Amino acid sequence: MKCTIQPLYPVPAACTVAHLLILLLFPSLLLAQRFGGNPPSLQWRQINTDTARVIFPAGLEAQGQRVADIVHYLNRQARTSIGNRQGKVDIVLQNQTLLSNGYVQLGPFRSEFYLAPPPSSLELGSLQWEDQLALHEYRHVLQNINFRQGISKVFSYLGGELGQAAVTNIAVPNWFWEGDAVTMETALSAQGRGRLPAFFDGFRGLALSGEDYSYMKIRNGSYRDYVPNHYELGYLLSTYGRNHYGQTFWKDVTTDAVRFRGLFYPLSQSLRRRTGHNITGFYQAAMQEYNQWWKEYAARKEITPASPLLPPAKVVTNYRYVYSAGPGQWVVLKSSYQRIPGFYLVDSSGHEQLITRPGSRFDDFFSYSNGRLLWTEARYDPRWGWKDYSIIKMHDRANGKTYTITHHTKYFSPDITPDGERIITAFTTPGQRYGLHLLNAHTGALLSALPNPDNWYYTFPRFTADGGAVISPVRNREGQMALVRQSLADGAATLLTPFSYNVIGAPVVSGDTVYFTGSRKDVNNIYAVTLADKKLYQVTDRPNSVLHAAVSNRQLVFSEFTSNGYSLYTAPLRAGAWPEVDTTVNAHSAWLRPDFKEGGNILDSIPARHYPVQPYHKAYGLFNLHSWVPTFDDPDYSLTLYGNNVLNTASTAIGYTYNRNEGSSTLGANFLYGAWFPYLQAGVDYTINRSVLTQNRGRLYWNELDWHGGFTIPLILSSGLYGRSLSLSSNYHYLQTYARGFKFVDDGVQYLSNALVFNNQRVKAPQNIFTHFGQYLYLQYTHSVDNVPAHQLYGRMDLYLPGLFPNHNLVLQGAYQRKDTMQRYSFSDNFVYARGYNDPFYQHIFKLGANYHFPIVYPDWGFAHLVYLLRLRGNVFYDHSEAYDFRAKVTTRYASTGGELFFDTKIGNTIPFTFGVRYSHLLDQDPADNARNRFDFILPLQQLFSY
Structure with missing residues (x-):
């Protein structure tokens, strides 16, 4: 038996253990993922004090x-x-x-x-x-x-x-x-x-x-x-x-x-x-x-009695929004720890039918009217990560089709008229202007922009029953909210409730009455205002907050938060029994009206100082060296000085690395600039005392100088249910060697390293181990550009598929690598070999692998605030690989099967960390040491970088 430390899958070239340690020790770096995310046309200003x-x-x-x-x-x-x-x-x-x-x-x-x-x-x-x-x-x-x-x-x-x-x-x-x-x-x-x-x-x-x-x-x-x-x-x-x-x-x-x-x-x-x-x-x-x-x-005796609409869920499940879809039927947005969000048709018998699933969104709200569902989805600029959009999507239950209504817009919370002809939606602009747009529901064309002289922030606009006006909660400059009615004919706005710091959720219009969620008591409840006389009533008084409600046939169905997620409840709608609300009274208990002796509300009394505004040059503080970071990636031990500018368009690394195997030392400097369309990178590394053991057990030493530079084009292609990215890169290396006491056949090599990385992954639910459908493709071709013959082609493809149960995954892998046989220069080896085997000698090699991942138990157990075990999961695998030995002119099979046990933990109550153990049974004897069985310790590094 042999015990080694191996990654679960190979780590991409840019993702080393050193980088992992930085991210684990300094989680704030995870927030700065949008490197070079703003277009260069954006002009910056500053107030500097x-x-x-x-x-x-x-x-x-x-x-x-x-x-x-x-x-x-x-x-x-x-x-x-x-x-x-x-x-x-x-x-x-x-x-x-x-x-x-x-x-x-x-x-x-x-x-x-x-x-x-x-x-x-x-x-x-x-x-x-x-x-x-x-x-x-x-x-x-x-x-x-x-x-x-x-x-x-x-x-x-x-x-x-x-x-x-x-x-x-x-x-x-x-x-x-x-x-x-x-x-x-x-x-x-x-x-x-x-x-x-x-x-x-x-x-x-x-x-x-x-x-x-x-x-x-x-x-x-x-x-x-x-x-x-x-x-x-x-x-x-x-x-x-x-x-x-x-x-x-x-x-x-x-x-x-x-x-x-x-x-x-x-x-x-x-x-x-x-x-x-x-x-x-x-x-x-x-x-x-x-x-x-x-x-x-x-x-309290005032609590409104209500009954669960559906049987209790076995896992944490959320029914967040609900609309009446006919007698005894409702359309809801449902998600769970096992399933991604979807729109479902549910009935009072507990039957649920999936209608369709929305894509990734900035806002999870949706509306429903006469068989049509409306919602917004996120879209992204392919290159500039800070630049994104919110478009309107519509699904028509009558024909089962889903339509994209708008493109490159910044819309939220759309609503559609019962006849399906017009849409009202809230919008925001990069200049911080807000309002409502009336759109053609078929083309998305702008019909009119409602006046908004005070720049109120609109949320959840809804058409009135006759379609001639809009009901919407609004927020004013002071941060107070009110419910308003705004005419579509002349834009005149009428307050239905007074402005206050009580927040308002999505309204529901039923005839002459508007129902909405409000925060006037210790929990959010459903309130109602009558359009004729503007009287405000409390409809529910519940033990925990209500998010949204549907009204149908004198029945109220609402979503209320429980320890198992948002659940649906039903109660009779007794309009005559509603208490009228006194809007001048603060009905919150003392704990919800805290006084921290900090001076109270300062926002209305802060003086305006009118500081001078100056241009901010993008090249300011380009290097901005800020931190020394040690990393330990045996056999490499490094100390690196990192720098980043404030706009996050430039990254600098200057460091020293000691390689324990060789006894070599490397001094290096690298710079990455991301403000233009391609990332531009350049650097130099000088290594002292590189060495190799010769056949007579002697050791040859040399020094090495590597100048390198190139570009990367990172593209974001995400849409709908899928997160997608594509990266194209090319880097030139000029590597010069300086032999000590002997002479190389080649004193150096000039080479290009070209790579393509494509990642496509469907969103997943919290309990899902991996995405239910995804692909990861990595292609790299490295070749010399001078008279030193050297090349290497490497490709890898991972395919993620669902398993037999919601939290199971089938992961298929394929990899191929081919390199020159001159052996004048050898490039870095990223190939994913069959598990359990040492690296074979070959000219070309391929591998096919199958993995079946599944959860075993969720312990929710920890020890001394040091480690907490969230999940124990397993994987059974089979690897088949064949390598061609160009000297012996034979192809050798390397096949193995076995199992892996993974522990998903948190270290120190903070840092997510996964490790595991692997048993590999070698179906073919390893020619390196004749082993048949191995145990390995696993660090699944790539999971921290998965989409």
């Missing part, structure tokens, strides 16, 4: 000024609870994407705001989006600045910004980073997620169902059960600590943690010293307090 450099596209001066005003105020007035250390940050405003997000990272120290507001207000709120981003993300800036102390500061010197990031992310759990930021967006505004009922649906659902998950399960998640995310966990723990131990409590705890006052579990040790609880006990105490409030609210 001692506190921040705000960088934004020309035309967004107002947004840049607003962000600068807020972060300056926060820097001077909102530091008490985190610390007074000073630093400057770069903030980039991105306006080409429709993603609603933002982040702060070290390496380099910067923040990016994605300026498109979220299409729904229920989960993230209705504040002006750049205001909320500034409140939330600048808190992360202050965290990073103030966490640079003690041991963390030492590592910032030793490893640069990424060194600090690695240590502070070990010392301070991810729930604190996000929970503290959510706390501040709530403390310093009139809203924030801490005042939104839907933000608590997950934990409240667990409490009401009696689930009591361990702290480790809450931290690490589950493939089997629904587990709330670290934003929600962090806010609950953050507020509990502030309420019981004071405003500066977490500043003191995190200071202990980043200084490592207590080498192991420093944050937990600090909590024990200050509260008497370690982190597990602290979590349990916080949840006991919140659970009591939620259970008392759910036990």
Whole structure:
């Protein structure tokens, strides 16, 4: 028996163990995936002060000024609870994407705001989006600045910004980073997620169902059960600590943690010293307090009785939106941990029929009217990753066909008239203008743009029963929401509800009544407003939040969150029994009206300073060296100095590598520029003491100089259910060798390395191991361009197919490699050999492989906060390979079969990590050592890079 360490599949040339270690130690790098994502035609401006450099596209001066005003105020007035250390940050405003997000990272120290507001207000709120981003993300800036102390500061010197990031992310759990930021967006505004009922649906659902998950399960998640995310966990723990131990409590705890006052579990040790609880006990105490409030609210006599519409699901399943499709029938959007989202027709008997599946989207909402389903799907510019679109799709149940209505648009939440002739849809522009467009439903042509003089942000527009007007929730500049009726004839808008910080979900129009989701109590409920008199009523009073409802035959069917996902309930529609709502009263309980002693809502009182605006040159800080990163990829041990510019169009790496096998040392420098259509790259590597063992057991030594440069064209071809990418590259190498004490036949070689990589993968559900249909194609041809004869052709194809059950996969592989027989120069070998065999001697070789992957168990078990086992899964395989030996002129078969056992884990409650063991039975004897059986340790590196 022989034990070795092998990858599951070969790692692409750009994905080495060194890169993996960087991504594992410094997860913030995962956020910077859109390298060179903006077209070069985009012109940039800046506001540069001692506190921040705000960088934004020309035309967004107002947004840049607003962000600068807020972060300056926060820097001077909102530091008490985190610390007074000073630093400057770069903030980039991105306006080409429709993603609603933002982040702060070290390496380099910067923040990016994605300026498109979220299409729904229920989960993230209705504040002006750049205001909320500034409140939330600048808190992360202050965290990073103030966490640079003690041991963390030492590592910032030793490893640069990424060194600090690695240590502070070990010392301070991810729930604190996000929970503290959510706390501040709530403390310093009139809203924030801490005042939104839907933000608590997950934990409240667990409490009401009696689930009591361990702290480790809450931290690490589950493939089997629904587990709330670290934003929600962090806010609950953050507020509990502030309420019981004071405003500066977490500043003191995190200071202990980043200084490592207590080498192991420093944050937990600090909590024990200050509260008497370690982190597990602290979590349990916080949840006991919140659970009591939620259970008392759910036990009230006013709760609306309702019955489940469908039998309980065996796995976590979500029915998010529902529409009446006739007596006893409804059209719903369904997804589960085993199945990707689809539109289904369900009936009261529990029967479900798939209608069609939507593609990837920025907004999961859809509408339904008279047999037609409307939704939006994401589309992407092939080259510029920041530039994307949201197009309208329609499915007609009458003929079973799906149509693309618009192209290259930025639309959300479309609705269609019952006659199928017109569509109303919300739009947004890169210049941050919003409104409604009326479209021809057959051609997508613009019929009219409704007036929007106050630049309200429209969400979920719906036609009235007569089709002459539109009902839509809107958000004003202050972040308040109201329900409005807008005439299609003259554009006149009438308020149906007053503006307030209570968020509003998607409306449903039924005759003269509009039903909608609202946040006026501790959970989101269904409310109704009558168009004739504008009176507001509460229709449901439920224990947990309602997302959406359908009205039919005096019956209400609604989607409510439970511990097993969004479930459908039904209740009679008793209009005469609805209580009228007093809109002047705040009906939230005290826990949903927190006061964090931070000064309250600052957004209405921040002074406008009118900072000077200057051009921002794209070449500024092109190299921007920020971090030293050690990597260990036996036999190679490296130390690399990395650099990236703020606009993420240039990447630099300067480093030293020691090869333990040869005893050689390499000094190298590489530069990648991605602001133009192709990526351009150039570099040089000088290696000292390369060596090879000769037949007489002597060793020959030489030095080697490699100049290289080339280009890569990365293309995004994703659409619908499939994520697709295509990369074409060509690199020229001039390699010169300097022999020591002997003479090479060739003193060097000039060669081209050309590659094509194509990846096409269908989206997958959370429990799916791999995609149910996908292809990975890698072709590489490397050949000399001088008089040294050398070439190598390599190709590989992986095909992903569904297995016998929803979470099973059949993965087929094929690979071929051919190289010259002169052996004057040998190129790097990426071939995927039959498992269990050593590398054979050959001129050309092919391999066919079959793998059947399947889950075994979901343990949801951890040990000492060090490792948490999420899933145990297996794979049985067969490999068949044949290699042609040009000297012996024979073809030799290498076939093997066996099994693999994989452990999907999280390390330190944070880092996803998979490892496994393999048993290979060799059907043909390995000529290298005559072995018949092998055990291998597996690191499936490629999974971290799969689409």
